[in-house]
Amino acid sequence: MINSGFKPWIYWYSSPGVKxxxxxxxxxxxxxxxxxxxxxxxYAAKEILRRTGVKIxxxxxxxxxxxxxxxxxxxxxxVRIPASLVDEAIKNTPKSFMFGGRDAKKAIKxxxxxxxxxxxxxPYMIATDGSVRNSTARDMQxxxxxxxxxxxxxxxxxxxxxxxxxxxxxMHLPLTVRRLRKYLxxxxxxxxxxxxxxxxxxxxxxxxxxxxxxxxxxxxxxxAVRGSLEELQKTPMSLGFNEAVSPLMYxxxxxxxxxxxxxxxxxxxxxxxxxxxxxxxxTMAGTLSLWLAETLTGLVLGYLAGNPDYRPPALWMCFTGLxxxxxxxxxxxxxxxxxxVQSACADIAHFYGFSIRGCIGSPSKALDPQxxxxxxxxxxxxVMAGVNYHVSIGTVGPGEVGVxxxxxxxxxxxxxxxxxxxxxxxxxxxxxxxxxxDEVGPGGTFLIHPHTRKWFxxxxxxxxxxxxxxxEDWVRRGKKNxxxxxxxxxxxxxxxxxxxxxxxxxxxxxxxxxxxxxxRMAKS
Amino acid sequence: xxKEELIKKLYEAVKDGFIxxxxxxxxxxxxxxxxxxEVMQGITSALKEVGADxxxxxxxxxxxxxCGETAKEAMNILTKEIKRQKKTVPYLGRVVIGTVxxxxxxxxxxxxxxxxxxxxxxxxxxxxxxxxxxxxxxVRLLKPNVLGLSALVTTTMLKFRDIVVALxxxxxxxxVKVIIGGALVNMEHAETSGADTFGSDAIDAxxxxxxxxDLD
Ligand code: B12
Numbered sequence: 001m002i003n004s005g006f007k008p009w010i011y012w013y014s015s016p017g018v019k020x021x022x023x024x025x026x027x028x029x030x031x032x033x034x035x036x037x038x039x040x041x042x043y044a045a046k047e048i049l050r051r052t053g054v055k056i057x058x059x060x061x062x063x064x065x066x067x068x069x070x071x072x073x074x075x076x077x078x079v080r081i082p083a084s085l086v087d088e089a090i091k092n093t094p095k096s097f098m099f100g101g102r103d104a105k106k107a108i109k110x111x112x113x114x115x116x117x118x119x120x121x122x123p124y125m126i127a128t129d130g131s132v133r134n135s136t137a138r139d140m141q142x143x144x145x146x147x148x149x150x151x152x153x154x155x156x157x158x159x160x161x162x163x164x165x166x167x168x169x170x171m172h173l174p175l176t177v178r179r180l181r182k183y184l185x186x187x188x189x190x191x192x193x194x195x196x197x198x199x200x201x202x203x204x205x206x207x208x209x210x211x212x213x214x215x216x217x218x219x220x221x222x223x224a225v226r227g228s229l230e231e232l233q234k235t236p237m238s239l240g241f242n243e244a245v246s247p248l249m250y251x252x253x254x255x256x257x258x259x260x261x262x263x264x265x266x267x268x269x270x271x272x273x274x275x276x277x278x279x280x281x282x283t284m285a286g287t288l289s290l291w292l293a294e295t296l297t298g299l300v301l302g303y304l305a306g307n308p309d310y311r312p313p314a315l316w317m318c319f320t321g322l323x324x325x326x327x328x329x330x331x332x333x334x335x336x337x338x339x340x341v342q343s344a345c346a347d348i349a350h351f352y353g354f355s356i357r358g359c360i361g362s363p364s365k366a367l368d369p370q371x372x373x374x375x376x377x378x379x380x381x382x383v384m385a386g387v388n389y390h391v392s393i394g395t396v397g398p399g400e401v402g403v404x405x406x407x408x409x410x411x412x413x414x415x416x417x418x419x420x421x422x423x424x425x426x427x428x429x430x431x432x433x434x435x436x437x438d439e440v441g442p443g444g445t446f447l448i449h450p451h452t453r454k455w456f457x458x459x460x461x462x463x464x465x466x467x468x469x470x471x472e473d474w475v476r477r478g479k480k481n482x483x484x485x486x487x488x489x490x491x492x493x494x495x496x497x498x499x500x501x502x503x504x505x506x507x508x509x510x511x512x513x514x515x516x517x518x519x520r521m522a523k524s
Numbered sequence: 525x526x527k528e529e530l531i532k533k534l535y536e537a538v539k540d541g542f543i544x545x546x547x548x549x550x551x552x553x554x555x556x557x558x559x560x561x562e563v564m565q566g567i568t569s570a571l572k573e574v575g576a577d578x579x580x581x582x583x584x585x586x587x588x589x590x591c592g593e594t595a596k597e598a599m600n601i602l603t604k605e606i607k608r609q610k611k612t613v614p615y616l617g618r619v620v621i622g623t624v625x626x627x628x629x630x631x632x633x634x635x636x637x638x639x640x641x642x643x644x645x646x647x648x649x650x651x652x653x654x655x656x657x658x659x660x661x662x663v664r665l666l667k668p669n670v671l672g673l674s675a676l677v678t679t680t681m682l683k684f685r686d687i688v689v690a691l692x693x694x695x696x697x698x699x700v701k702v703i704i705g706g707a708l709v710n711m712e713h714a715e716t717s718g719a720d721t722f723g724s725d726a727i728d729a730x731x732x733x734x735x736x737x738d739l740d
Binding site: 123124132175245251275277278279282323324325326328329330401 | 581584585586628631635678679707708710725726
């Protein structure tokens with residue numbers, strides 16, 4: 001899908017070969033599981049749901065499940081779900097939808113065909129040498145600017161979460177208000193879609209049962225941006241994040257959130273992240289069967305709670321990783337085992353027609369070859385396997401504990417390579433170039449042929465960070481390695497690049513909404 | 525079976541994780557009237573060695589934890605016997621631990637618990653999402669030497685400070701050492717929250733708890 005926006009700045013830095021703002025790519029089709037293996041997993045997951053069941057600590061959900069024919073033990077809050085109900089949910093849940101930022105026209109289509117690069121989340125800022133510090137509100141803005149400037153990052157995450165990134169003078173405000181103010185700041189800086197799904201970090205208010213209100217407040221804010229719920233449903237700005245806690249549990253607050261998004265007909269992430277060896281079995285197939293059982297539970301819940309007039313679509317997710325037996329740390333998403341399990345999830349999700357979000361990263365603490373290799377191998381593998389939404393661009397450490405601005409620009413380059421690889425090879429009479437080869441003949445050169453001039457820009461990806469110069473040239477330019485060049489790139493972006501400001505009218509509507517909530521909270 | 529032989533067998537059972545053997549061996553030692561405290565020492569020395577093996581990368585986590593389970597089978601029997609004889613179990617100290625309110629992260633804390641138990645501490649694990657009051661009540665009631673707090677999310681990490689203040693308000697702060705931990709926690713958090721120290725992982729937790737109680 002081609003983004004119509006043309007930014008001179010981005011053009012200057014980005015590859016002139018790949019069209020600036022090329023959003024997303026075609027998902028790959030390499031398979032880790034055959035159809036018959038997927039059917040075995042389907043059987044295993046349904047058997048888990050029938051025999052063992054899932055803990056669902058929410059009365060409304062339990063009621064819905066019982067009414068739909070599941071076996072419910074209200075005292076144990078345990079539900080055993082029949083395969084027929086699972087199949088009904090699979091059949092009736094919408095499988096693709098649009099997802100957009102402040103400008104609905106620049107939305108991306110989430111489906112099994114496309115593949116997008118998405119920034120991760122991390123509470124700390126990590127320097128290139130691996131030193132760690134708390135993030136500030138300024139870091140958050142900086143991260144948005146870098147993300148917006150990186151042409152191969154399709155969706156921004158919450159760059160730096162946590163209380164540290166709240167400005168001092170906002171610390172006294174209720175969490176919901178702080179959250180929404182951060183959201184507003186994001187919209188100030190980001191034209192791309194922003195994945196806010198993991199911002200519901202709980203605190204006292206949510207403990208008191210206000211997670212529902214918090215979700216409603218966010219949805220109301222998005223309605224203020226789009227103008228109406230109908231417009232928001234057409235182009236949602238956020239997804240409910242409905243993760244199961246492995247093994248086989250849901251959390252009360254996640255269920256609350258699920259209900260709110262479902263009632264509004266808004267899309268949801270559903271899935272889980274069993275850690276191989278710890279919260280999931282040691283085998284890849286076992287990790288997958290557990291993940292699938294948990295994911296199908298989320299699907300059934302979303303379907304039953306869903307607004308029948310506007311069924312909430314689902315994007316499946318898997319954030320599993322290896323729990324390393326040697327170091328007792330996890331999840332190691334960059335481990336080969338993490339990579340294949342997440343990639344195999346694409347085979348499973350696509351089998352049912354759903355798209356899938358994966359999560360790839362490296363447990364390396366610094367920006368070193370390990371971080372590069374693991375991110376590269378992981379991302380390319382999962383893109384080739386057809387994962388549709390790749391979280392964790394720009395994060396460092398096991399389970400994305402830190403954000404590195406330099407890694408964002410390095411991963412942006414990696415994503416550029418991958419986008420080019422996945423664009424594949426165009427074979428036509430013209431590209432086969434038989435006539436051209438005949439014209440040039442033995443011993444000639446193609447360098448100045450018009451065919452070359454016409455095609456090289458389309459065919460070649462031009463790295464803007466990775467170095468291909470001659471040795472002497474590289475020495476003359478200061479012998480800088482990729483990490484040093486990334487540091488410079490970040491500085492350039494922060495010096496020169498400012499995103500388009502948010503539309504004044506929309507900004508006012510959002511501000512009014514946040515003020516209204518502040519008042520409401522001051523009263524209670 | 526001679527006492528020395530039995531202790532050696534038990535030591536080997538724990539080191540190799542022969543879970544079917546450790547319980548019956550402990551029962552046998554009770555039957556034969558051997559001093560349960562002495563028998564227990566065989567188990568703790570085995571656990572120390574497997575702990576070191578894990579630390580040095582010679583064995584894997586599952587194996588380490590399985591050795592712990594194997595030890596537990598025997599420990600339960602021996603502890604019962606020690607109590608029956610009205611003697612005190614020679615624990616290194618008592619630790620109350622839990623994950624703070626609003627936080628349900630469990631895995632790291634459970635590892636810490638397993639390592640502390642293996643080291644020879646008496647550990648009372650309160651579980652996850654534990655309110656400040658529950659922590660205070662348990663400190664008052666159980667009089668532990670150490671209170672361990674786990675939190676993994678930056679917002680729930682603010683609870684460390686709240687709990688330390690609540691301990692002060694309840695006049696309990698000088699009666700218990702406080703150690704904090706979690707994926708994002710560092711020494712700075714220990715300082716700002718008023719905790720005594722922090723543990724970066726389960727092995728570090730054991731080292732720090734030992735140090736807090738002047739055991740080295
Ligand atoms: C697994 C996991 C989960 C699982 C937990 C399952 C379970 N049964 O525990 C699930 C999926 C439920 C989950 C939920 C959430 N999570 Co979570 N989770 C993780 C993850 C990926 C790994 C944690 C883990 O188990 N690691 C393995 C263990 C062995 O390591 P550890 O916990 O660090 O423990 C070691 C040390 O820290 C230390 N230690 C731990 N406790 C103690 C205590 C003492 C006293 C001592 C001395 C030492 C000590 O010793 C341990 C052993 O070595 C981390 C990322 C990460 N890398 O940490 C995110 C992470 C902690 N989660 C995060 C978030 C945001 C959440 C959610 C809020 C997401 C959401 N929006 O719903 C919820 C919150 C739920 C809640 N209310 O608590 C964020 C926190 C970000 C932030 N700003 O603070 C992290 C960092 C991931 C991320 N980048 O987004 N999570």
